Amino acid sequence: MQDIQRPLDPLGPLLAAASLSHQPVVLDGGFGQLIADEYPHISQKDGLWVSGAAARMPNVIKDAHTRYLEAGADIITTATYQASANGYKAAGLVATEAEADALMAATVGLAVEARAEYVEAQAEATSTGAAQKRRPLVAVSLGSFGATLGNCSEYSGVFGEGIAAQDVYEFHLQRFSMLARCLSTDALRDQVDLLAMETIPSAVEAGAIVRALDELGQRGTDLPAAWIAFTTRVPDQTGLGEPIEDAVAAATSSSRICAVGINCVSMHVVPELLANISRVSPVPVVCYPNGQTWLGSAGGWGDASAQVSPSDFAKHALEWAQSGAHIVGGCCKTTPKHIRTLVDAVACAGGVPTPHV
Template identity: 25%
Template sequence: MSITERLSRGFVIFDGGLGTMLHSRGLSAGVLPETWNITHPEIVTEVHREYVRSGAEVVSANTFGANRLKYGAKAGEFCLENIIRAGICCAKAAVGDTGALVALDVGPLGKVVGWPGGVGFEEAVGYFSETIRIGAEAGADFVLVETMNDIYELKAAVLAAKEACDLPVVATVVFDASGRMMSGSNPAAVVALLEGLGVAALGMNCSLGPEQMKNILPEMQKYASVPVVVQPNAGMPHLEDRKTVYDVSPAEYATHMREMARAGARGLGGCCGTTPEYIRKLVGALEGITPRPITEKKLTMISSATHALVIGEQPLLVGERINPTGKKWIKEALLAGEYSEIAEEGALQADAGADILDVNAGLPGIDEAEALKTIITELQMITKLPLQIDTSDPAAMEAALRVCCGVPLINSVSGKTESLSAILPLAKKYGGVLVGLTLDDDGIPTDVAGRLRVAEKIISEAQKHGIDPKNIVIDPLAMSVCADPDAALTTLKTVATLSASGKRTLLGISNVSFGLPMRDSLNASFFTMALFAGLSVAIVNPNSAELQKAYRAYLALSGLDENFSEYIDFAARRAAGGEAAS
């Protein structure tokens, strides 16, 4: 039975600290623990065996630090392949015919990913892929990506696992006491990213004791639709007689773990400072507890490195200005390769109130894929906003999806056969919320029924690829009323119908006024009408005063602005800028 099946049926007991046990058996400081797979395999195997005897159903192989950066210069006996194969061999020998599973333990690389002085994202994927491929071939039952402090490195490791093997992936991260990773990521951002990448389970390990971890668990449970794994330390470490000891006893630990099991955790084990005795006490503490059901949250989530947004809770604004269409200076910057200037535009839109940033680099004469990758990388260094990747080129879309540190809006897929076949596999592999355009091989339907039909086609085809309907936002296409006076009403009726059926919607607002004077006034009025029709996401110029007034007024009048605090703050800022607030 796979780890996925076991977690779906009930509690799964993971093992405890391996380093703790090896140090107690003589591993000296400065010695790479994984070398003991070759020099002391009998000790490594016996430690695994002790955990199995204590009740562990998962044994993590001694491969935590096994990667090319640590073992690349080593040849012969201590080459990377020998280290990993020996580690899996020790774990499998300990498991024997007990039915326990062997996890290929994959830890951080030890270098920052995606920043100057570290390793590039694709370089990191390559390092992880090599380790995972060797471990899978050696017979691991699943991949355990653990102790991740940085969400970008987390993505690199999980993506590598998906590309290097067919094994299930479980991923756990490190939070501080405030519930943030070192990269600033909160639990919602972690859940959004990992579920988008299709992990079998997710959770947290290390850094915190069980009491502190217990406080973060509800936030993970709030968003997670897959099983949650918790592997805390044995409390906080301190020195006694020059030895590191931990302040939570096996009995105390088991009491806290019992509470986390009652709260919904499915995978339970230990990390630093825990021993087979801790796992034995944990097993006893779970007796008589029925696991809580794993519930599908049905949340439409996008995310950046730091936080997630739930589409549908309140209308969200996508800043539209990183787009060469109609913007001479962006065209010139793209042609000159001056991407930092373009990224600065993203920061300005964030300051103006955008929730999400659209990124479009579609311009003849440039390498669109490289431009998107570079702009996205720059944006991720200076803003915290989730992104909308906006391209009609599938190759450019994939390049952008790989480097995006979070769950983006994927703009777009349509009902056209070519679009569906090119974009749906990318959304399934990388995760993201699809923007579905209501046009197909016959063009844009002129009536509501026709656009609804295309929307249903997109959703149906996406489901065939394993994409949940919750991860699709429908764009009924705002068209210029100058060309068709009924265009706005048709779009608004489609938004209202989709919204009434529980679907999320998106519109590019400014299209409606193309070819007419006083565009801001028309856009703001159309925007307000769309909001009251149930619009979920609007692509707008966040610097438009008229649109911002309409948006803030709508939130205030719809009960989405508690005590009118945002509206009053907005009015005060406008007044400070010289505009009358009356």
């Protein structure tokens, strides 16, 4: 395996504390599905999922961030999974590139503001105001190219005829450039800790992502370190059908990738899939599967009675940590209650890793 010099990344302090306590770092739970379940009247016809809701109901989004922070999450993700300039324009939310930048910056800002208020509340809750505080990380969530198409192709990696790897690369390059402009504003400068590249279905797209990140870096535009989380239905291949080891190799070919793993997968494939990834990954592993089985766009979610309970989720999450996952959390159909139960389970098992300001 190629030896790549990896710079220090924001996960370092969290992972070091987690290693000392032999416990995982805790990620937040499902975001878009949480909002959809709690606010079913929100229209999803614009194809922007929670990114559209962030424009229409920012207070709801900020409250969800706060709930995950209060549940004890060490990392929270932004409501930008399907955000893109073209998507915003198609939904009628913006008319210009500048307006798209402003909307994305405002959406990322909701997580940053929620964290600032959470940290301040911790200080006020102490008798001296000088107690050690948790400062959770903020990760900008960015989905697959397929997630912006609204056809569930982020699960298969088959984006349609005429769409080549170069198109996927250019999409990510444009969106990273957009994000870089957002993070250079006074409100967001030095406030975002990392990127969460989520629901990536193929080694091909992983390669496009790292190529785009490297290209921006070569231009002098450095974004925070990123993780890449793959999605699949089977334990040994990507959604597109490539060996999962090839996907890990493609993702970790750049020093800008600080972790690799899986999200939006069924829990039953996690143990073997996690073992296959952990065996070859040169970076920490992140694991955040669904809490219920997704049957596809035609079938929707499986039987609601099959949704994993918070206690069972926490039990499995600790097992994933013992099997090689350094960061654990939940994707669709996991809630702040699932994360709170996991945090409590981590504490009972030996103590929660505590980053300090």
